[in-house]
Amino acid sequence: MEEEIIISGRMNHKVDPLLHIWGWEIAFYLFVGGLAAGILFFASFYYLRGKDKELPAAIKWAPMITPVILILGLGALFLDLHHKLYFWRLYTTIRLQSPMSWGAWTLMVETPLSIVWSATYVREVFPNWDWKFKWLYALEAFFIKYRRVLAWIMVFYSVILGIYTGILLSAFNARPLWNTSILGPLFLASGLSAGAAVIMGFSKNELERKLFSQLDLVIIGVEIFFIIHLFMGLLASTEVQIEAAQLFLGGQYTLPFWIFVVFIGMVVPALLELLELRGQKIPVIIPVILILVGNIMLRFIIVYAGQASRYLY
Amino acid sequence: MRYAMAIDTKKCVGCSDCVVACQIENKVPVGFCRDWIVETTTGTYPNLETEYRSERCHHCANAPCVRCCPTGASHIEEGGVVLVTPDLCIGCGACIASCPYDARYPHPDGYVDKCTFCIHKVRKGEQPACVEVCPTNCLYFGDLDDPNSDVSKKIKERKYKRLKTEAGTDPQLYFLI
Numbered sequence: 267m268e269e270e271i272i273i274s275g276r277m278n279h280k281v282d283p284l285l286h287i288w289g290w291e292i293a294f295y296l297f298v299g300g301l302a303a304g305i306l307f308f309a310s311f312y313y314l315r316g317k318d319k320e321l322p323a324a325i326k327w328a329p330m331i332t333p334v335i336l337i338l339g340l341g342a343l344f345l346d347l348h349h350k351l352y353f354w355r356l357y358t359t360i361r362l363q364s365p366m367s368w369g370a371w372t373l374m375v376e377t378p379l380s381i382v383w384s385a386t387y388v389r390e391v392f393p394n395w396d397w398k399f400k401w402l403y404a405l406e407a408f409f410i411k412y413r414r415v416l417a418w419i420m421v422f423y424s425v426i427l428g429i430y431t432g433i434l435l436s437a438f439n440a441r442p443l444w445n446t447s448i449l450g451p452l453f454l455a456s457g458l459s460a461g462a463a464v465i466m467g468f469s470k471n472e473l474e475r476k477l478f479s480q481l482d483l484v485i486i487g488v489e490i491f492f493i494i495h496l497f498m499g500l501l502a503s504t505e506v507q508i509e510a511a512q513l514f515l516g517g518q519y520t521l522p523f524w525i526f527v528v529f530i531g532m533v534v535p536a537l538l539e540l541l542e543l544r545g546q547k548i549p550v551i552i553p554v555i556l557i558l559v560g561n562i563m564l565r566f567i568i569v570y571a572g573q574a575s576r577y578l579y
Numbered sequence: 580m581r582y583a584m585a586i587d588t589k590k591c592v593g594c595s596d597c598v599v600a601c602q603i604e605n606k607v608p609v610g611f612c613r614d615w616i617v618e619t620t621t622g623t624y625p626n627l628e629t630e631y632r633s634e635r636c637h638h639c640a641n642a643p644c645v646r647c648c649p650t651g652a653s654h655i656e657e658g659g660v661v662l663v664t665p666d667l668c669i670g671c672g673a674c675i676a677s678c679p680y681d682a683r684y685p686h687p688d689g690y691v692d693k694c695t696f697c698i699h700k701v702r703k704g705e706q707p708a709c710v711e712v713c714p715t716n717c718l719y720f721g722d723l724d725d726p727n728s729d730v731s732k733k734i735k736e737r738k739y740k741r742l743k744t745e746a747g748t749d750p751q752l753y754f755l756i
Contacts, residue, residue, distance in 0.1 A: 268623050275595060276615035278684040285681060287672040348670025349689030355650040355667050366673050367649035439643055439746055440679035504745065577679045577743045 272578070285441075285573040291346035296431045296565040297460075298339035299373075300453055301558075302332040303428030304461020306380055308478075310420035313413070323469035324478070326387040331464070332380040340373065365437045369430045376423045383420060386410050428454040431565075435572060443510035443575035444568070446499055452492040456561055459485040463535075463557040466550055475550065479539045482557070486536045493528065510575035519571045527567060531560010581640075581723040582658040582696055583751040584710075585733040586633050590717035593618055593631035597709035597718065601635075604697060604708035608687050613694040614709055630756075633709065633718060636661060636682040636694035637742070637750030644674035644683065652690070658722070659751060660698050665690040679746040696720070723751075 280287050309329045312318075318325045347353055357374065361367040386409045389395045397403050409416065432453030435444040462482040469475045500511035513519045535553035542548045593616045601607060601614050614635035622628050638661050645653045645661060652667035653674050663674075663683075668690035675683045675691060686692040697707035701720075705711070710718040721728030726735075730753070733739075739753040 269621065269627075271620040273618040273620075274615060275598065275617075276612055276681075278611050278681075281675065281681050281684050285676065287675045287685070346671070348672070348685045348691075349665075349668050350670070352666070352669045352689075355652070355669050359651050361649060361651060363646045364649045364673070366647065366671060370649060437647055438673075438677045440677050573676070576681075577746055 285576070286570075288346065288569055288573065290566070291342040293562070293566040293569040295339040295342045295346075296434075296453065296569065297562045298335040298342075299431045300428055300457025300561070300565070301460040301464065302336050302339070302376070302380060303424045303431075303454070304457040304459070305329055305332050305464055306376070306383070306420050306461075307424040307428065307458060308461055308465060309383065310417040310424065313417045314421060321474050321477070322471075323474055324465045326391055327468040328461070328465045329380065329387070330384050330391060333377065333384055336373070336377045336380055340377065365430060365434045369427075369434055372423060372426050372430055375419070376427050379416065379420050379423065382409050383416060386413060386416075425454070428457040431457065435568065438572075440577065441510075441572045441575050442503075442506040442577070443500070443513065444572040445507075446496060448492055448496045448499060449568070452489065452496065453565075455485055455489045455492060456564055459489060460558055460561040463554045467554040469550075476543065479543060482553075483536055483539050483543075486532045490528070490532060506575070506577050510571075513571045513575060518574075519567055522563065523567050523571075526563040527560050530556055531563060532557075535560070580658045581751070582638065582660055582701070582720070583723045583730050583753060584635075584696070584707075585719040585730045585737075585739065585753040585755055587715075587717040587719070587733070587737075587755040588630050588632055589755065590715045591616075591631040591633055592715055594714060596712050596714055597633045600708040600712035601694070601697075604700075605695070607692075611684050611686075611692070613682075613692070632754055633713075634680070634682075634742075635709070635752070636696075637680055637748065637752045638694075638696060640749035640751065641747060643677040643679070643746075643748060647673040647677040649673060656698065658696075658698075658701075660696050661693070662695055662698065663691050663693060679743045679748060680750075 276282055305328045308324045312321050313325050344353060356370040360371060386406060429450045432450035436447055436449040439445045459482055462478045466475055466478045497511055500507045514523045535556045538548050538553045595616050597614055598612050602612060605613060607613055614633060617632045617634050618629060620627050620629045638659055640659060642661050645655055650667045650669055652664045654662060656662045670685060670689045670691060683691050683693045700707060707720050710720045719729040719733045721730040723731055725731060733755060734753045737755040739755050741750050741753060
C-alpha cells in the first residue's frame with residue numbers, strides 16, 4: 267500500500283498538533299453578533315416600513331437586549347486577544363483587505379447605534395424609567411426626532427455585521443472548511459433566524475408572532491439550502507476541501523453537526539412552527555430555544571472544525 | 580531585492596541544529612520554534628523514500644497573514660521579508676489562522692512571533708543563524724534578483740519544489756529535490 271508518514275518536530279502551543287488559536291470566545295461572539303444583527307435588522311426594517319404600532323416586540327422590546335449582548339460579545343473578543351493592552355491599535359487604521367479590521371469598525375458603529383436605539387424606546391418599555399438629568403431628556407428627544415436616520419444607518423450596518431461574522435472566517439484560505447464564500451450568507455441567514463426567534467419570544471400579540479414565525483420558516487429553508495450548497499461546493503472542489511467536508515460526513519463533527527445544528531436547530535423548530543401556523547397550541551419558548559441552541563452550535567462547530575481542516579503537504 | 584532560501588533535501592539529515600541556532604539567536608521562548616524539521620516517508624514497503632526538510636516561514640510574496648492582519652502589524656519589509664511589529668500586534672490570531680504553513684505562534688509576551696530570515700543579521704551582511712550553523716551546508720540564503728547569489732545559482736542548477744503553492748501564497752522557500 268502506498269503510504270506517506272509525516273513527522274514534524276514542531277510542537278508550538280495553540281498551533282500543533284492541530285490549530286486551536288480560537289476557542290469559545292470567537293464562537294460566542296459570532297453567535298451574539300449574528301443575533302444582534304438579526305434583531306436590529308428587523309427592528310430598523312419594520313420601523314422604516316412604518317410598523318412601529320403593529321410590531322412592538324420587533325421594534326421596541328427585542329432591541330433592548332442588543333446593547334447587552336453586543337457588549338458581552340465585545341468582552342469575549344477582548345478576552346481572546348493575546349496582546350490585550352494593544353487592542354486600540356484596531357482603531358488607528360483601516361485595512362480593507364482584512365475582514366477583522368472592517369468588522370471592528372462595524373462594531374464601533376453598530377454597538378453605539380444599538381444603545382441609542384434602545385435608549386429612545388426605554389421609557390416606552392419601562393414606564394418608570396427616569397433619565398435623572400435634563401440633558402439626557404434633551405438628547406433622547408433629539409434622537410427620537412432623527413429615528414428615521416438611525417434606522418437607515420442601522421438597517422445597512424446590521425446586514426454588514428451579520429454577513430461579517432461569516433466572512434471573517436471565509437477569508438482564511440489556509441483553512442479549507444472556512445474558505446467558502448457561502449459562509450457569509452449562511453451566517454447572515456442564521457443570525458436573522460435567531461433574531462426572528464427572539465422577537466417571537468418577546469412578542470405578546472398573535473399577528474406579530476405569526477409574521478415572525480412565517481419569516482423564520484422561510485429563513486430556515488434558506489439556511490438548509492445554503493448548507494446543501496456548502497457541501498456541494500466543498501465536495502466538488504479540491505482534495506483539501508473534500509477532506510474538510512468529510513469532517514461532517516463521517517468525520518468527528520458528523521453527529522454534533524447533523525443532530526444539533528440541522529435537526530434540533532432547524533428541522534424540529536420548523537416543524538413546530540408549521541404545526542403552530544396550522545392552529546396547534548405549541549409554547550413559543552420551545553422553538554425559540556431550539557433555534558438559539560442550533561445557532562450557537564453552528565458557530566461553535568464551524569469555528570472548531572475549521573481549525574481542524576488544513577492543507578497537509 | 581527579493582530574499583529567498585533554498586533547502587537541499589538531499590543533504591539535510593534532520594539534525595535540528597538550525598532549530599537550536601534560531602532559538603538561541605532570536606531568544607525564542609522555551610517550547611516554541613520559528614523553524615522546524617519535517618521528515619516524510621513515502622512509498623510502498625520495502626521501497627520507501629525518506630525526505631528531510633528544514634522548514635520555516637515561507638515569506639510568501641502573496642502573504643495571507645499580511646492580508647488578514649487588522650492593524651498592519653504583519654507587513655512585508657524590503658526584500659520581501661514578512662515581519663510582525665510587536666507594538667502594533669493585538670494578538671488576535673488572525674494571521675495564525677490564515678497561514679497554511681502554521682509558521683506563526685503566539686509569543687508568551689502577547690504578540691505573534693515568527694521567522695524573520697534573521698533580518699537583523701542580514702542587514703549587517705551576515706547570514707541567518709540557521710544557515711550559518713548548518714553542518715551539512717544544505718541551506719542557501721540570498722537575493723533572487725542577484726543572479727550570482729547562492730540561492731539563485733542553486734535554483735538554476737537544481738530541480739526544486741515549493742510547498743502548498745495551491746494555497747495561492749507564492750512561497751519563497753525552494754526545496755531542492
